[in-house]
Structure formats: C-alpha cells, structure tokens
Amino acid sequence: MKSIKTQLELARAGVITEQMKQVAQDENVESETIRQRIAKGEIVIPNNPLRKSQKAVGIGKGLRTKVNVSIGTSSDICSIDAEVRKAIAAQEEGADTLMELSADGDMDAIRREVLKAVSLPVGNVPLYQAFKETGRKYHNPAKLDPEYLFELIEKQLEDGLSFMAIHCGINQYTIERLRKQGFRYGGLASKGGTFMVAWMDATGKENPLYEQFDRVCSIMKKYDAVLSLGNGIRAGAIHDSHDRAQMAEMIINCELAELGREMGCQMMVEGPGHVPMDEIQGNIMLEKRMSGNAPYYVLGPLPADTGAGYDHITSAIGAATSSWHGADLVCYITPAEHLALPNEQDVREGVRATRLAVRIGDIAKYPEKRENEKLAAMARRDMRWEDLGKYLMFPEIARQMRAERSPREEKTCTMCGDFCAMKKGMEVFSRDIKYDKAII
Incomplete structure (x- = not known):
C-alpha cells in the first residue's frame, strides 16, 4: 500500500479532512475544534x-x-x-x-x-x-x-x-x-x-x-x-x-x-x-x-x-x-x-x-447537553406519549411495553391508573406554567 498521511499528520498540517467534518457534524462541534484536538492527540478517528x-x-x-x-x-x-x-x-x-x-x-x-x-x-x-x-x-x-x-x-x-x-x-x-x-x-x-x-x-x-x-x-x-x-x-x-x-x-x-x-x-x-x-x-x-x-x-x-x-x-x-x-x-x-x-x-x-x-x-x-432529558420529562409530565418516544433511547421497547399493558384511560399508564400524579398535578398547576416550562 502506498504511503498516506494520517488524520494526525493532516491535522497538524492544518488540513480539515472529510472525516473531521463528519465527526464535527455528528457531534455539533466546529470542524476546526476537531482538527485542533486531533493535532494534539486528544481525539482520534479510526479510518483505514x-x-x-x-x-x-x-x-x-x-x-x-x-x-x-x-x-x-x-x-x-x-x-x-x-x-x-x-x-x-x-x-x-x-x-x-x-x-x-x-x-x-x-x-x-x-x-x-x-x-x-x-x-x-x-x-x-x-x-x-x-x-x-x-x-x-x-x-x-x-x-x-x-x-x-x-x-x-x-x-x-x-x-x-x-x-x-x-x-x-x-x-x-x-x-x-x-x-x-x-x-x-x-x-x-x-x-x-x-x-x-x-x-x-x-x-x-x-x-x-x-x-x-x-x-x-x-x-x-x-x-x-x-x-x-x-x-x-x-x-x-x-x-x-x-x-x-x-x-x-x-x-x-x-x-x-x-x-x-x-x-x-x-x-x-x-x-x-x-x-x-x-x-x-x-x-x-x-x-x-x-x-x-x-x-x-x-x-x-x-x-x-x-x-x-x-x-x-x-x-x-x-x-x-x-x-x-x-x-x-x-x-x-x-x-x-x-x-x-x-x-x-x-x-x-x-x-x-x-x-x-x-x-x-x-x-x-x-x-x-441535558436539553433532551428536559424535553423527555416535559412530554412525560404532559402525558404526550408519542412525543415522548422522540426523546427516549429505546422508543420501540417503551412502545411495546405500553401497548402490552395499555390503560383504560389513554393518557395515563397502568402504573397509577386513575391515581395518576401527573394528571392531578397538571389539573392543579397547568395555569401556573411559565417560561420554558410551557406546554409545547
């Protein structure tokens, strides 16, 4: 195989490779930040x-x-x-x-x-x-x-x-x-x-x-x-x-x-x-x-x-x-x-x-990077089950579990049934929600 430059060598030469760009996009980080950290040996990209x-x-x-x-x-x-x-x-x-x-x-x-x-x-x-x-x-x-x-x-x-x-x-x-x-x-x-x-x-x-x-x-x-x-x-x-x-x-x-x-x-x-x-x-x-x-x-x-x-x-x-x-x-x-x-x-x-x-x-x-956790918590609070799936790590497993033990009242779950803390809390405090706690 002919000699090539490694990601480390290219980063040290000031080159931002396609791999660096892809990592930057996936991680929501600037490409130049990725390049600098690769140049220092703080990040690696396995890339045969x-x-x-x-x-x-x-x-x-x-x-x-x-x-x-x-x-x-x-x-x-x-x-x-x-x-x-x-x-x-x-x-x-x-x-x-x-x-x-x-x-x-x-x-x-x-x-x-x-x-x-x-x-x-x-x-x-x-x-x-x-x-x-x-x-x-x-x-x-x-x-x-x-x-x-x-x-x-x-x-x-x-x-x-x-x-x-x-x-x-x-x-x-x-x-x-x-x-x-x-x-x-x-x-x-x-x-x-x-x-x-x-x-x-x-x-x-x-x-x-x-x-x-x-x-x-x-x-x-x-x-x-x-x-x-x-x-x-x-x-x-x-x-x-x-x-x-x-x-x-x-x-x-x-x-x-x-x-x-x-x-x-x-x-x-x-x-x-x-x-x-x-x-x-x-x-x-x-x-x-x-x-x-x-x-x-x-x-x-x-x-x-x-x-x-x-x-x-x-x-x-x-x-x-x-x-x-x-x-x-x-x-x-x-x-x-x-x-x-x-x-x-x-x-x-x-x-x-x-x-x-x-x-x-x-x-x-x-x-x-905790925003996703907040959105999941709000969807759970509001009993927006379909929205909740967008934020979960294992949405299919969650949907299957809920479907297998579905509640009589669609908004609740069988953990609490009609004794639902989320439902009662929203009845009491829905008019007091403000700032970024608002219902989406």
Whole structure:
C-alpha cells in the first residue's frame, strides 16, 4: 500500500479532512475544534482508507462517550454466521465501534465477513490469531515467531481494520512486578496479554511489540489505523486494582502514547478492568495526565466481582462513572461475562446497558447537553406519549411495553391508573406554567 498521511499528520498540517467534518457534524462541534484536538492527540478517528463504506467516528475530548462491542469465537463455540449476526445486532443497537476477537475457526474468514456486514470501524487484538495459529502449527504457542506477528498485523490491516489493541506496554519489568508482589487475587484477565507474558517467560526474551514499538507504529500509520495500547496486565479483581504491575504497564503505555504521536500515529490508551468505584476517577486522572490527554478506552470497568449473570449492570455502573470522569470509549459487558460466550441477545442487552450508562455519564460530564432529558420529562409530565418516544433511547421497547399493558384511560399508564400524579398535578398547576416550562 502506498504511503498516506494520517488524520494526525493532516491535522497538524492544518488540513480539515472529510472525516473531521463528519465527526464535527455528528457531534455539533466546529470542524476546526476537531482538527485542533486531533493535532494534539486528544481525539482520534479510526479510518483505514481501504474500507470505503466505513462510518467516521470521533473518540476523545469534548465528544460523546462511545460504546465498543466485542464479539468473536472460542474453541467451544465457533460459527461465522453467529458472529456476523452479533455484529449486525451491535450496529442495530447503536454501537459506535466493533472489535472482532475470534480465537478459533477460520479467523481470516470471520474477520472479513464481519467487515463486510457492518459499517462500524472494526478493530481486533492481533495476538489472538498469532498465538492460536502458532499453537495449531507447533502445538506450542511459545514458538511464536515475532516476524510472523508483524506480518500478521499488516495482513489484518489490509483487510480493513481501523484500530488494534496491541500489547506494547508489557515488558520484563512489568512481569517482575507481578512476581515480586506475589501474583494476584484475580489472576490475569487479558488473553492476549497473558499469552505474551507466557511467551516472554518461556523464551526469556523481551516483548517484541515493546522492543520494536517504532515498527508497530510504522505499520499502523500506513493504514491510518488507531493504535490502542492494550491493557494486558489489567486487574481481573477489584483487590488487584492499581497494584504495582498494573501501574507499571499504565506508565509505559502513557509514555508510548506520546512517542507514537511524535511519529504521526493516532494513539489511544486502554484501561481496566476491575476497579472499585472510589478509584475510577483517580484512574482516569492518571491516564489523562500521564498520556497528554490521549483518548482513554476502558474495559467496563467492573466495580464489583460478584455480579456474574448481571455483569452488564455491574459494568454499566462503572461505565457511567468512567464516562462522567472523562473516559472516551467504553467496551460493553454482556450478561454472559465471566460465564459463557455471548449470544446475539446478550450482545443487544450489553449494548443497551452500556449506551444508557455512557449517556448518564455524559449528562454529568456535559451539563450543557441535558436539553433532551428536559424535553423527555416535559412530554412525560404532559402525558404526550408519542412525543415522548422522540426523546427516549429505546422508543420501540417503551412502545411495546405500553401497548402490552395499555390503560383504560389513554393518557395515563397502568402504573397509577386513575391515581395518576401527573394528571392531578397538571389539573392543579397547568395555569401556573411559565417560561420554558410551557406546554409545547
């Protein structure tokens, strides 16, 4: 592929690209503001030019918090059709980005079919395929050839991926912290990160993604893909949150984000993981300060370890808190987390819970963007049910629920029936409504 200028390089040259214009329009922000923040590394736009039908999505400072959906096969459940259906479901439910994280089957075919099925920016974790295919060939993932890994990264980008979670921040120093602190209560949670740690332990070598970081950036730049610095040592239990190993990787990743930007590569930092609620704000503050305000992609986070079966709710609490305090992209969690591979309905439930969570966070982060909530409240007050649907996040679900339990009196609902507080309140105060509280 011929050399191109990245969104970051073009922004620094004063160029406002079509992608920047689209993000500005979607976010109701000036195009020049988008350009300036991309130039500073505060906003990224995943934009592999090989994928012409891809939607332009901005992630970063001053923008709506985005929701990522992760799908993919495992050795127990492996179906291309199922993954394509999950990808389509994610797009239908309003996800902003998608990660195709298959770890079994024909991973090239699955990735390509998913890319054809949706217009969302799609990313992945290249270590999954690298270790799985090495294991198939040699019956030992520790025989991974670093040259094969770099070739695989480029091959996957040639398919049209626009961002990658690459575990560059794991090194021998990080692993030593794990050993000296006596490992962890919750073990290691990152598949790619754990297999890289195992490779380093078996070979005694340094992580090639860390050792040859400039090479990683040069490959990503060729496709204007965002390098998301993977959180391979993230905590899998709240009692491990912010231990020395996690902090070592976070410091390295934030430093690499700065180095990558200097090379003209769009950079994003990944975060935890399992984090108690009282530590979420501090975690985001540290990432923003140490990385020069690079966009922060958080995986959840989950503020408790005991919600299995309802971890989409556990995560939604963490996601709302993270969004409020400055996280830019949140990876959804489904009800199946920690228990099983998600199915299509799990995907839908996970997206809805996470979209609602980041909306709640954005309402706190951007007080000026609360107008929609006021309009919804007024429609509910006035019992204008059709109007209310215009402002709801899930209008079809709301309409279906109301239709299935319809009231005798059309204006009320079956929650209160003829004992309706809204109806009685309007009878008493309708003549006193003034200013912007007026009935529309």
